Amino acid sequence: MPAHDWSRVEAGIFHGFHHALIEQIKRDLNNGLLPPDYYALAEQFAAGLGPDVPTLHAPHPPDDPAPANGGGLLVARPRIRSTAETEMEAYRRKKSLVAVRHVSGDRVVALVEVVSPGNKSSRHALDSFVQKVAEFLDRRIHLLIVDLIPPGRFDPSGIHGAIWDYIDGRSYEPPAGKPLTIAAYESSSVTRAYVEPIAVGDDLPEMPLFLVPDGCVEVPLEVSYRSAWEAVPRRWRAVLESPQ
Numbered sequence: 528m529p530a531h532d533w534s535r536v537e538a539g540i541f542h543g544f545h546h547a548l549i550e551q552i553k554r555d556l557n558n559g560l561l562p563p564d565y566y567a568l569a570e571q572f573a574a575g576l577g578p579d580v581p582t583l584h585a586p587h588p589p590d591d592p593a594p595a596n597g598g599g600l601l602v603a604r605p606r607i608r609s610t611a612e613t614e615m616e617a618y619r620r621k622k623s624l625v626a627v628r629h630v631s632g633d634r635v636v637a638l639v640e641v642v643s644p645g646n647k648s649s650r651h652a653l654d655s656f657v658q659k660v661a662e663f664l665d666r667r668i669h670l671l672i673v674d675l676i677p678p679g680r681f682d683p684s685g686i687h688g689a690i691w692d693y694i695d696g697r698s699y700e701p702p703a704g705k706p707l708t709i710a711a712y713e714s715s716s717v718t719r720a721y722v723e724p725i726a727v728g729d730d731l732p733e734m735p736l737f738l739v740p741d742g743c744v745e746v747p748l749e750v751s752y753r754s755a756w757e758a759v760p761r762r763w764r765a766v767l768e769s770p771q
Contacts, residue, residue, distance in 0.1 A: 529728040530707060530752070531767040534677050538644040540763050541676075545641050547758035548673075551751045552639055556736075560744050565636070584636050584738070612719045635668055636738050639746070642674040642686050653681045657693045660712075664694065669737035670712040671746060677706050686710075687722055694718060705729075709748065715740035 533541045549569050556567040565584055646656045663670060674686040678701075682689045685708040688699040695718075701708060705724035711734050713719040723732045731752050735743035756764070 530675060530725060530731060532677075532727045532771075533675055533767070536763055536766060540759075541644060544755060544759050545643050547755040548641050548751060549639070551755045552641075552746065552748075555747065555751050556639075556744075560746065562738070562744075565738060567639075584634055612717050637669040637671070637736055638663060639671045639736065640673070642672060642676055644676055646686070647676060647679050647682055650681050653689060656686070657689050660690050661694050664712060664714045664718050667714050669714050669743075670710075671734055671736045672710050672712070673731075673748065674708045674710075687720065691720060709734055711735045711737065711743075713737040713740060713743070 533544075553567045553569040561567065642656075645652060647653055660670060660672070672686060672690075678685045678688075684692075684699050685701055685706065687708045687710040688701070690710075690712075691697060691699045699722075701724045705726045707725045707727070707729075709723045709725065709732060711721040713721070713735075714737075721735055723734065725731065731748040733745045733747050733749070736746050737743040759767075
C-alpha cells in the first residue's frame with residue numbers, strides 16, 4: 528500500500544491514524560519481533576515527543592521461562608547502510624536530566640515515534656521535539672522516527688534534517704521527489720543515522736530498531752501501516768485515495 532498524502536486531510540484525521548499506527552507497531556514488536564527479554568508499550572512517554580512506543584528490557588529470572596510466543600533475534604547490522612555518523616560523541620546536555628526509573632529495573636532502550644503535524648506546527652514545537660530526541664540519544668536510547676508529514680516552514684529538510692543539524696551541525700537535504708523520511712538512530716560512542724527517504728505513493732521500508740549498539744530488529748513498517756489503515760474511516764480513506 529503506498530504512503531498517502533496526509534496533508535490532504537485535517538490534523539485530527541491523521542491523529543486517529545497516528546494512534547492506530549503506534550498501537551499496531553507495538554503489537555508487531557511484541558508478537559515475535561522482539562527477543563523474549565524485551566517488550567514494547569504504547570504510552571505518553573515524554574513531553575515533546577507525544578505517544579511513543581518505548582521498548583524496554585526486562586531480564587527473566589532463571590526460574591522464569593521465556594514467553595510462549597518466543598521472540599525475535601537481534602541482527603548485527605541492518606539491511607540498509609548508515610547514511611551519516613557523528614564525527615565525535617555529541618554532548619548536547621544544556622541542563623541536568625532527571626531519569627525516573629521503575630524499581631523493578633525495567634529500563635527503556637529504544638523508542639519508536641510517528642511524527643504528528645503538531646511537532647511541526649511552530650518553531651517552539653519543532654525545537655522541543657528535536658532537543659528531546661538529542662537528550663534520548665545522549666542517554667543511549669535508540670530511536671526509530673517515522674515522518675509522513677511533508678516538510679514545512681519550520682523543517683524545510685524534514686524532521687531528520689532538523690535533528691541532524693542540531694546533533695551534528697551538518698545539513699541534510701532529501702532527494703528530489705522524496706520529501707518524507709524514515710530514520711533509525713543507533714546511539715553508542717557515536718550516533719549513526721539510517722535514513723530512507725520516500726515519496727507519497729511509495730511502500731514503507733523495513734527499518735532497523737536498535738536495542739543495543741550493533742544489535743537491531745527489523746520492523747516491517749509497511750505491514751503495520753496496512754493494518755493501521757483499516758482503522759481510518761471510509762469517508763477519509765476515499766479522500767486520501769482519490770486523484771488530486
